[in-house]
C-alpha cells in the first residue's frame with residue numbers, strides 16, 4: 243500500500259478480475275446455498291443421478307447469474323464493495339434460512355427492520371456470527387488482500403461486457419437443457435426460489451427500498467365522519483368490548499377447533515364461540531396488524547395509494563372510550579391517535595407475584611389485566627356512557643422463544659424446547675413449548691372474561707379474540723412465519739378467532755346463540771373484523787358493511 247512496490251513482484255501476485263469473479267461466484271453458488279441444496283436433496287422427485295445433474299446445473303446457473311452481475315461491476319472502485327455486499331447478505335440469508343427455515347423476502351425484511359431489540363436478542367446468536375465469519379469474512383479477507391490487474395478503461399469495459407455476456411449465455415443454455423426439471427420443481431415448490439442465495443436477499447432489499455419509496459405519504463385519510471352510536475334501548479347497558487389481538491397463534495392448536503391436546507381448558511367451560519376457518523391478512527405482524535384494523539379488506543389495503551384512519555379512529559369519532567394496552571413491540575401505527583399504554587414493569591426486586599410476571603424486563607401477558615378497574619374508571623365518563631372498547635395486544639406465542647411466553651406454574655406440556663435455534667430441538671419439545679403458550683393465552687382469556695363478568699350490570703360485556711397470523715413449527719422444514727402470502731402454508735394463515743357473549747349481552751343485542759353456533763364453520767377472514775367490531779360496539783357508520791359482520795345474520799327481532 244505504501245510507496246512503490248517492486249513491479250515484478252507486484253505483477254506476480256496480481257490476479258485478473260475475471261478469476262476473482264469466477265471464484266466468488268462458485269463460492270456463493272455452492273456453500274452459501276447450503277439451505278437450498280439441503281431442501282432440494284430432501285425432495286423425493288430429485289432422487290438418483292438425474293437429481294444430481296439437476297442440482298449441478300442449477301448451481302452453475304446461480305454461479306453464472308452472480309458472475310454476470312459481478313462482471314458488470316468489475317471496475318477498480320466497485321468490484322470489491324460489490325463482492326463484500328453479496329458475501330455478507332448471502333451469509334446472513336444462509337443463517338436465517340438454515341437455522342429457522344425462513345425465507346428471505348420483502349416481508350421478511352420488513353420484519354427484521356421493525357423488530358425491536360428484545361426480539362433481535364432472541365434471533366442473534368453465536369451461530370450467526372460463525373456463519374458470517376465462515377461464509378463471508380474469510381473469503382472477503384482473501385479478496386481484499388488480492389491485488390487486481392484492472393486494465394485501462396477500454397479494455398476493462400470490454401472484459402466486463404464479455405464476462406457479463408458469457409454469464410448470461412451460460413444461464414440461458416443450461417436453463418434450456420434442464421428446463422423440464424427446473425420448471426416443474428419451481429412450480430411445485432414455490433418457496434424454493436426464495437432460498438436462492440444471494441439473489442433473493444439482494445432482490446428483497448431492492449424491493450424493500452422501492453416499497454419504502456412508494457409507501458403512502460401524507461396524513462391518513464379520515465374515515466367514520468358520520469360515525470355515531472346507536473341510542474340505548476330499554477334493558478341495554480353501554481357495550482364494553484374487550485378486543486384481544488393475539489400473536490402467532492395457530493387455529494389448529496386450539497382444542498376448541500379440534501386439536502387433540504387440551505389447550506383450551508378455560509374457554510371450553512365458558513361457552514365461547516370459536517370460529518374455525520379464519521384466514522389472516524398477512525403472515526407477519528407488520529402487515530397483518532394495520533390490515534386487520536382497516537375498513538378496506540386485504541386486497542384493497544395492499545393496493546392502497548394512501549393510508550386511511552382505522553377502526554379505532556372510527557370508534558373514537560363515534561364517541562366511544564377506546565384504550566389500547568400494549569405488551570409487544572408496538573401497535574404498528576394502529577393506536578397512534580387513540581390513548582395507549584403499557585403494563586407497568588415492576589421495579590427491580592418487586593415482590594411476587596408481580597415481580598415474577600416480568601422476568602428480564604419482558605412481561606407475561608397476564609400483566610395486561612393489571613389495574614383494569616382503574617384504567618376503566620380513568621376513561622372519560624361521557625364516552626364511557628356510550629360504550630368502551632379495550633384492546634389488549636398480546637405477546638402471545640411470539641417465537642422463537644416460545645418457552646418464555648408462559649410462566650413456570652402454567653406449563654401443562656413438558657419437557658420444553660428452550661433453544662432459539664428451533665431445528666435443534668426435537669419436535670415434541672418444540673410443540674410442548676408452543677402449546678404451553680397457547681394454553682397460557684387460554685388462561686389469559688379466561689381471566690379476562692372473569693373480569694368482564696364483574697362489569698355486567700353497568701355494561702353489556704363481550705370479548706373478541708383473534709390472532710394476527712399463524713406459525714410454522716417445522717412442517718416441511720419451515721419455522722416461524724413471514725412466508726409471502728401467495729405461497730404461505732395454511733399453518734401461517736389460519737388463525738383462531740373466539741367470541742364470548744354472555745346471555746345478558748346476547749339478549750340486549752337480540753343475538754340468537756343457536757344461529758351463531760351454526761356459523762362457526764363459515765369461512766371468514768380478518769376482513770370481517772372491522773365490521774364485526776362495529777356491530778358489537780353498536781356503532782353506525784357509512785363504512786359499515788353488514789355482510790362482513792359475523793354476527794349480523796343472527797340478529798333477531
Ligand SMILES: [Zn+2]
Pocket residue numbers: 489490526527528710711
Ligand atoms: Zn405477529
